[in-house]
Amino acid sequence: MRRESSVGRLLTRAFAGLVVLVAGCGAVELGAVLVEHHAERELATEVQPLQRANADLRVVLTDAQAGLRGYTLTGDERMLDTYDVARSEYGLVGDELIRLGAGRATAAAAGQIDRADSWWVIADQQRRAAPGSDEAIAYAAQSEPLFHAFVAANDELRNAADEQAGELLDRADALRWVTIGLVAALSLGAAAVAIITAVRTRRRIVGPLTAIVAEAERKAAAERGSGTDAGPDATTAGGFGSWSGTGRGAGAEPEEGTRQGPTEGGTAGPGPAESGTAGQSLAKGGTAGQGLAKGGTAGQGPAESETAGQGLAKGGTASQGSAESEAARQGPAEIRAIAEALDAAAERTAEVRRHEELVSARLHEIDTVKTDFMSTVSHELRTPLTSISGYVELMRDAEPGQLTAAQERMLDVIARNARRLRDLIEDILTLSQIESGDFRTMRGPLDLAEVVLRGVAAVEPAAAKALVGLHVDVRGPVTVRGDSGQLDRVLDNLLSNAVKFTPAEGSVTVSAGQRGDQAVLVIADTGMGIPEPEQETLFGRFFRASNAIRQAVPGTGLGLAIVHTILANHDGSIEVRSTENIGTTVTVTLPMADLVPTSSGPGGTARPANADATGARAVGSSGRGRRWAGRGTTRDGG
Amino acid sequence: MTVVLVADDDADIRDLVAFKLEQAGFEVIAVEDGQSAVEQARGRQPTLAVLDVSMPGLSGIEVCRMLRADPATAGILIIMLTARVQEQDVEGGFSAGADDYVTKPFSPRELVSRIQALLSRARA
Numbered sequence: 001m002r003r004e005s006s007v008g009r010l011l012t013r014a015f016a017g018l019v020v021l022v023a024g025c026g027a028v029e030l031g032a033v034l035v036e037h038h039a040e041r042e043l044a045t046e047v048q049p050l051q052r053a054n055a056d057l058r059v060v061l062t063d064a065q066a067g068l069r070g071y072t073l074t075g076d077e078r079m080l081d082t083y084d085v086a087r088s089e090y091g092l093v094g095d096e097l098i099r100l101g102a103g104r105a106t107a108a109a110a111g112q113i114d115r116a117d118s119w120w121v122i123a124d125q126q127r128r129a130a131p132g133s134d135e136a137i138a139y140a141a142q143s144e145p146l147f148h149a150f151v152a153a154n155d156e157l158r159n160a161a162d163e164q165a166g167e168l169l170d171r172a173d174a175l176r177w178v179t180i181g182l183v184a185a186l187s188l189g190a191a192a193v194a195i196i197t198a199v200r201t202r203r204r205i206v207g208p209l210t211a212i213v214a215e216a217e218r219k220a221a222a223e224r225g226s227g228t229d230a231g232p233d234a235t236t237a238g239g240f241g242s243w244s245g246t247g248r249g250a251g252a253e254p255e256e257g258t259r260q261g262p263t264e265g266g267t268a269g270p271g272p273a274e275s276g277t278a279g280q281s282l283a284k285g286g287t288a289g290q291g292l293a294k295g296g297t298a299g300q301g302p303a304e305s306e307t308a309g310q311g312l313a314k315g316g317t318a319s320q321g322s323a324e325s326e327a328a329r330q331g332p333a334e335i336r337a338i339a340e341a342l343d344a345a346a347e348r349t350a351e352v353r354r355h356e357e358l359v360s361a362r363l364h365e366i367d368t369v370k371t372d373f374m375s376t377v378s379h380e381l382r383t384p385l386t387s388i389s390g391y392v393e394l395m396r397d398a399e400p401g402q403l404t405a406a407q408e409r410m411l412d413v414i415a416r417n418a419r420r421l422r423d424l425i426e427d428i429l430t431l432s433q434i435e436s437g438d439f440r441t442m443r444g445p446l447d448l449a450e451v452v453l454r455g456v457a458a459v460e461p462a463a464a465k466a467l468v469g470l471h472v473d474v475r476g477p478v479t480v481r482g483d484s485g486q487l488d489r490v491l492d493n494l495l496s497n498a499v500k501f502t503p504a505e506g507s508v509t510v511s512a513g514q515r516g517d518q519a520v521l522v523i524a525d526t527g528m529g530i531p532e533p534e535q536e537t538l539f540g541r542f543f544r545a546s547n548a549i550r551q552a553v554p555g556t557g558l559g560l561a562i563v564h565t566i567l568a569n570h571d572g573s574i575e576v577r578s579t580e581n582i583g584t585t586v587t588v589t590l591p592m593a594d595l596v597p598t599s600s601g602p603g604g605t606a607r608p609a610n611a612d613a614t615g616a617r618a619v620g621s622s623g624r625g626r627r628w629a630g631r632g633t634t635r636d637g638g
Numbered sequence: 639m640t641v642v643l644v645a646d647d648d649a650d651i652r653d654l655v656a657f658k659l660e661q662a663g664f665e666v667i668a669v670e671d672g673q674s675a676v677e678q679a680r681g682r683q684p685t686l687a688v689l690d691v692s693m694p695g696l697s698g699i700e701v702c703r704m705l706r707a708d709p710a711t712a713g714i715l716i717i718m719l720t721a722r723v724q725e726q727d728v729e730g731g732f733s734a735g736a737d738d739y740v741t742k743p744f745s746p747r748e749l750v751s752r753i754q755a756l757l758s759r760a761r762a
Contacts, residue, residue, distance in 0.1 A: 387648070
């Protein structure tokens with residue numbers, strides 16, 4: 001449409017036309033009414049009174065003539081009364097006729113009065129003559145033509161007046177028809193204008209508006225699509241990428257892939273969304289299957305052909321030349337403004353998303369760098385530690401020669417601290433990896449009962465050595481979703497804590513089972529406990545209970561922090577109840593996996609209550625369990 | 639006397655392992671990088687090799703792969719020394735053909751018993 005077109009202008013023009021037509025209608029009607037009124041007035045005030053006066057005059061003269069004729073024939077005096085009355089009325093009636101006839105029928109009225117006057121002259125002489133006399137008869141004969149002349153004149157005036165009245169009525173009639181025609185025409189015109197306006201308004205406002213609404217809906221759908229599809233996928237891909245990147249020892253390639261991933265995603269941002277996401281995921285794809293799947297989805301995405309440029313308007317220029325802009329350009333100014341506002345909003349949304357993607361990529365990059373750094377640091381620290389603990393071991397084994405008792409004590413201190421350093425490095429590395437969330441993608445269904453029995457088997461030698469009784473009551477299977485390595489770690493930390501802080505002849509009781517829709521694990525010991533005021537900070541990093549430090553129980557203070565983080569990653573929870581010098585009870589709950597068997601009665605695969613450590617051993621400990629267990633962990637409280 | 643090849647770029651650890659193995663009655667060839675390890679393995683035909691995973695140039699895993707690929711050295715028993723305890727490192731070592739692995743920091747005593755276990759298993 002033209003530049004100046006706008007809804008306001010369009011409506012103003014349409015309504016102005018309608019108002020003109022309606023006003024025209026009214027004016028025509030009014031004019032017609034006025035003219036008709038004028039005609040009626042003329043008829044009532046001029047023509048009809050003239051007709052009446054004309055008729056009156058005729059009656060007067062006819063009465064006079066009849067009375068005179070009767071008197072002349074009979075001599076009856078009463079007849080003369082009629083004549084005399086008529087004679088006296090004549091003056092008034094005649095004057096009336098002259099007055100009413102003024103202008104329209106002056107000449108006709110005057111002529112009639114003249115003829116009447118000339119008749120009256122003869123009639124008056126006839127009246128004075130004796131009735132029945134020759135003289136009277138002669139007058140009568142003389143007045144006869146005069147009377148006829150008057151009657152003719154009277155008829156003439158009457159006819160003229162009738163004619164005039166007829167004309168007036170005809171004119172009014174014609175005017176009425178003209179008015180009806182005009183009003184009908186104007187009404188039809190107004191109706192036509194209204195219909196045309198409605199159609200045009202509809203076409204120019206409703207059409208573009210519908211287009212905009214459709215476009216907005218399509219855009220929203222595209223946003224939803226890109227939001228739900230690309231988002232989690234990208235995160236998953238990122239998770240996989242960093243896992244493979246940091247995980248593999250020889251992983252020069254995967255690591256590079258991970259580093260490039262976010263950067264490439266960053267540069268791809270301004271381009272079409274698909275290529276950005278696909279490129280990112282492919283670049284990250286340490287796991288090829290994941291990357292390819294992602295690429296495939298992006299390629300076939302519903303948003304691709306029609307909405308891609310517009311809906312996912314990642315590029316600043318992408319919003320132009322789209323279907324929506326086309327619709328907008330055809331509409332009036334207001335609709336164009338709406339379309340532009342929508343465009344701008346979409347662009348802003350796209351910009352925000354782009355920014356979010358960049359930030360998330362950056363965060364991921366930082367996270368990867370951090371994990372890489374931690375991995376490198378722990379490696380670099382472990383190498384010198386190997387030398388320290390290795391040479392200490394050689395000396396304590398008396399390889400280079402016998403040691404004095406003092407030398408041996410000193411080497412014990414070095415060995416203990418080297419071990420402590422090693423534990424710290426392991427725990428810090430573990431915590432850093434867990435916190436980066438990389439492990440989350442490794443979750444799968446597993447039986448918590450097996451994890452528990454594995455942990456029990458691993459801690460059993462330490463318990464036997466410390467003369468701590470180990471009681472197990474596991475009612476499985478208890479299926480949860482989790483990472484078995486991490487849950488092994490939880491069990492290892494909690495069980496070794498329980499054993500470590502429990503004095504000889506004490507006991508540790510482990511029970512696991514299902515409670516409602518929760519998997520519950522309880523580890524209760526009869527150990528030294530945690531002082532009441534310190535229980536709140538139990539899960540903080542480097543927390544160590546004051547009584548543990550006093551009694552020189554080794555530990556890094558990271559064990560429970562690791563447990564807490566792992567459980568949080570598994571949507572689980574941990575609760576610790578402790579009384580100093582009485583014991584500690586740790587309760588862990590995890591959500592059950594969906595594929596839970598209906599019920600696990602005490603029979604079934606459940607282990608008998610209070611199964612001793614030997615019973616637990618029968619289940620066997622996997623190499624993995626051993627490996628984790630081989631690493632000493634901290635108990636941060638009783 | 640059983641000949642054991644020890645490859646580690648860290649001199650202290652190399653000496654530690656060499657010393658402990660000599661004490662245990664082995665003849666030790668100590669080298670400081672992967673390339674020398676491959677050369678010595680081909681030249682001296684040791685019964686067993688202790689390879690550090692992360693060495694400059696050829697890594698322990700690459701050395702392991704090369705030894706396994708060469709029929710002349712394919713029979714050498716291999717123990718990997720790794721500072722990383724991730725499952726993937728261990729799997730990588732085994733897929734390259736290692737017979738066992740020991741993670742740093744390790745106890746020299748444990749290393750020796752692993753070696754002896756491996757040797758007796760190989761003889762059986």
